[in-house]
Amino acid sequence: MATMIQAESVSTTQLKEVGTVQVQEIPSGDKPALLLLHGEGEDDIVGIFADVLGQPWETTTSLEQVKAGPQGTIYGMRSSLAVSQAGSWDQSRVLINTHCVDGPHPRDDSITESCDFEYLYTVSTFFRRDVARFLSLILGQISPHRDLTKKARTTLISTTFPDVHAALPNLDILSVGADAIEIRVDLLEEPLKDGSVSKVPSLKYVGEQLMLLRQRTELPIIYTTRCTKENGRFPMDDPNLFFKYLTRAIQWGCEYIDVELWLPEDIRRKLAERKGCSKIISAFHDFSGNFKWLAPETQTLFERGAVYGDIVKMYVLVNSMQENMELEYFRTTIQTKYPHPPFSGLNMGPTGQLTRTMNKIFTPITHPLLPMIAAPGQLSAAQINSALHSMGQMPKLDIYGIGSFRSTSQAMFFEKCFNELSLPHQFMFAERAPKASIEYILRRPKFGGAYISPPLVAASAPYLPALSNAARAIGQVDTVLVRQESGQQVFIGDNATWKGIRATLSRDFVPSAYSGRAALLLANSEADASASIFALKSLGIGPVYTIGFKAKGSLSTEVEPVRSVEDMKRLEQPFVIISALPAEKSLVVVPLLKHYRVNGKTGSGMGGHGMKLSGKVFVDLASGPRKVDPLDIATSAGWTAYGSADVSAWTTVEMIRLLVGQNTPYDFVQLASGVGRGLF
Ligand SMILES: O=C1C[C@@](O)(C(=O)O)C[C@@H](O)[C@@H]1O
The missing domain is CATH 3.20.20.70 (Aldolase class I)
Structure with a gap:
């Protein structure tokens, strides 16, 4: 069974010793067993569901075949056929009626009533991420309520x-x-x-x-x-x-x-x-x-x-x-x-x-x-x-952006957000100077928290005695929070980047799609890759193969370097490739994207009606100008591809949540950044 990193807890007693990362067994690593009903000629939706779940699929005309088939295979069946055999249904799978709202068939409420769930969709504009969200929720793989109670x-x-x-x-x-x-x-x-x-x-x-x-x-x-x-x-x-x-x-x-x-x-x-x-x-x-x-x-x-x-x-x-x-x-x-x-x-x-x-x-x-x-x-x-x-319940604080010039559009977004929500806080931007500059900012009287870009090496910041589990395991702090504990002000070093990566990975795929599958990670150093490793492990990923570095820290279990072409041949096909290489080196990934191009039944490029199948995920964390964009190559080789703008927008959502307790929609972050596809 896949292991999953537990990332949420933080306490001042978890000081920065090189501790083992807490891992937790997750039952959601099991592949869900589903039977989908669909209208005549609308079996494309079965392929999409299977793709989002990372599981194989088949259409069938007989419930007996469904009962005898492998649990991990997603079955699709015409609803009219299922109705005629309903008497023999043994409830061995989650039964979902799918209905295409802009398709030719009318919706039959009696079919809905006999199913566990119903998924309504349109093909004129199809929203794959809505399938991922629906499945993640009904299968218990995400818990928005648990997140909100925190x-x-x-x-x-x-x-x-x-x-x-x-x-x-x-x-x-x-x-x-x-x-x-x-x-x-x-x-x-x-x-x-x-x-x-x-x-x-x-x-x-x-x-x-x-x-x-x-x-x-x-x-x-x-x-x-x-x-x-x-x-x-x-x-x-x-x-x-x-x-x-x-x-x-x-x-x-x-x-x-x-x-x-x-x-x-x-x-x-x-x-x-x-x-x-x-x-x-x-x-x-x-x-x-x-x-x-x-x-x-x-x-x-x-x-x-x-x-x-x-x-x-x-x-x-x-x-x-x-x-x-x-x-x-x-x-x-x-x-x-x-x-x-x-x-x-x-x-x-x-x-x-x-x-x-x-x-x-x-x-x-x-x-x-x-x-x-x-x-x-x-x-x-x-x-x-x-x-x-x-009423004195929300004091005016100075929230800092500490970093390089590159992050100023993120700073502008913070200001927009404060204005939109009438938050009393002031946003301050500080260039990162060598030695002790961050510690000095933390000591300022109205310091209310900061994001740090590029992140700070946790081990080099003795003034941050408390770290979240994620920051400790990743070894990097990109967000500093101020919390009151027993009347005392405590600074906590946290990491939001891994959440941005995880949110990107789970936009079009459910968490269990990753469990037990292989990932390939390219980076110049372990430090550049550790937030990605943490995000992948939080999804219960199987082996992580690395190119460009060898992992030695607390995240190194089941992380294996690829040293030669021979190694490559022997390895499991990766379901995810993440490149944390800088922009000038980002083309190194291109031969890999082509080599592992997406084909076969679980990832055959295009479903009907423009509903995209992909079956594999590529994330490029590099930002900055380059001659050829690996995202374009990845997309044409059939990958579902995301760039640094996607990850940055999700990371910003998370930082704003951590720093000022406000929720901002991902699309608003993209919109307010006003720079085409993304923020930075
Ligand atoms: O229950 C409530 C609270 C509410 O009635 C209010 O007082 O703001 C508004 C309703 O829409 C909502 O369902």
């Missing part, structure tokens, strides 16, 4: 569009500062033939709206069917309507479903039993104006929500400041008594706005570009940050 504050942007199309042009800017995006299903307005709109949008319409949104955002989606009594439009006469729509959200792979607490216990329990990797937000709203935070029933409401909720949300309309104080008291006492699940509590209405700044879990935010606010008193991310600052 953030000090989280927000969600509650969209109020009657039709998601209207949101798409501004989606990147709308979602700056949001950790998740809410689709208010009850506010969707499906146009009817007679010119009116439906009271409840059909599942077909909702599915397509959700698909559109997910194709354009990397944010986790919160799927909400708000009822009429709680400021929404979903009718309350039939609770089964909620069950039906929320079950479908689970099947569509939504990260969160919002389940109202008034729904019968039976329905809430059944949703919890079926939720798979989706998470439940238990929701309670009171608009009566008479709610009492300190009444004994309020704790009972929390406890009821906590039975099935991964988050418990309680929002009430208030009229006095006193009720804000009472909510804050309730917040402290309830989370002391029950640290889990997280509590999202706030007071609606203008008087309650203070609590929208105090709440730390999934605070709903609005944006001036939305057609209307979703609830009374809602604030934008910028308004919340300004309020936090004026």
Whole structure:
């Protein structure tokens, strides 16, 4: 079984001894067993799924063949054939109905109901990364919820569009500062033939709206069917309507479903039993104006929500400041008594706005570009940050970019981001001078953190006694964080680059596609390659072959140098090639890209309808001018190719998250950098 690096933890007690890297067995190294149903003539999608999973595939006409076939093979079958043999299905695989929304076949809800999941897609514009995201979530290979629970504050942007199309042009800017995006299903307005709109949008319409949104955002989606009594439009006469729509959200792979607490216990329990990797937000709203935070029933409401909720949300309309104080008291006492699940509590209405700044879990935010606010008193991310600052909860800090001239566009991006989110911080750029300059910057009174480009060798920075696991293993610090521990200021050296590399690698492939496969890494030195090795190991990669250096440090297990052509012949074919060579040497990789060009059934260049198959990944970390771009050669040899701009954009997303706790979409980073394909 593949081993996986555990990279998250950091503590001041993990000082910089050359420790062994913590490794953890991961069950997700197992190749998932899937059966995909598809419409007639639409079996291309099976090839795409298999490619994203890094597994072989076959189409078949018989369920018996599927049952007898190897687990690791992805099977595809026409849905009409599967329906006729449904009686003999033994549930031995995850069953996914795929439906091409702009294809010729109508969607059959009875097929969806008999499947575990449903994937909706378009071929006119196909989004392979959406397949990767959908599969990674439903197969439990990523956990956005776990990641978000580690953030000090989280927000969600509650969209109020009657039709998601209207949101798409501004989606990147709308979602700056949001950790998740809410689709208010009850506010969707499906146009009817007679010119009116439906009271409840059909599942077909909702599915397509959700698909559109997910194709354009990397944010986790919160799927909400708000009822009429709680400021929404979903009718309350039939609770089964909620069950039906929320079950479908689970099947569509939504990260969160919002389940109202008034729904019968039976329905809430059944949703919890079926939720798979989706998470439940238990929701309670009171608009009566008479709610009492300190009444004994309020704790009972929390406890009821906590039975099935991964988050418990309680929002009430208030009229006095006193009720804000009472909510804050309730917040402290309830989370002391029950640290889990997280509590999202706030007071609606203008008087309650203070609590929208105090709440730390999934605070709903609005944006001036939305057609209307979703609830009374809602604030934008910028308004919340300004309020936090004026209440002394977000002190003005100096955030530094320390480095070479090359990184100034990254500096400009930080400034844009601070402005967009009304963060009080100031961005300062410091040229990296020899000796002691960084230590000197750290000691400045308002120092709030820094990114360092090129990174600092961890062993040469005794003034950074605490390192994250990743920085320790990689041996390089590209981000310095300031944290308070027992009233003391502590500097932590971290590494964001490996996360940028990992995010790039998992954009079009699920993590298990890498497990046990070989990788080839080219670099001038181990230092240049170590963030890549760490990223690859975090995905459970098999052997890593190296050209240009021999690994000796804590990451050197299962890392083997290639010394000769004979070696090359004997090695396993690489699934990934990463070049960390400088621009002037980057052509060295070209013969390898050509030698290992992509062909065969698991990687035959092009699926139908422009849906690209590739089966192999190339990442070029070099930046700067060169005569021939290896990315072009890689692409024409069938590789899925990424350049340093992709990695840098993901790394910047991660740095901003680490330094100022704000989430910025990858596409916004690319857009705001304003230099064509990328940042640097
Ligand atoms: O539950 C909530 C909170 C909310 O009602 C608010 O008060 O901001 C907005 C809704 O969209 C969301 O579903």
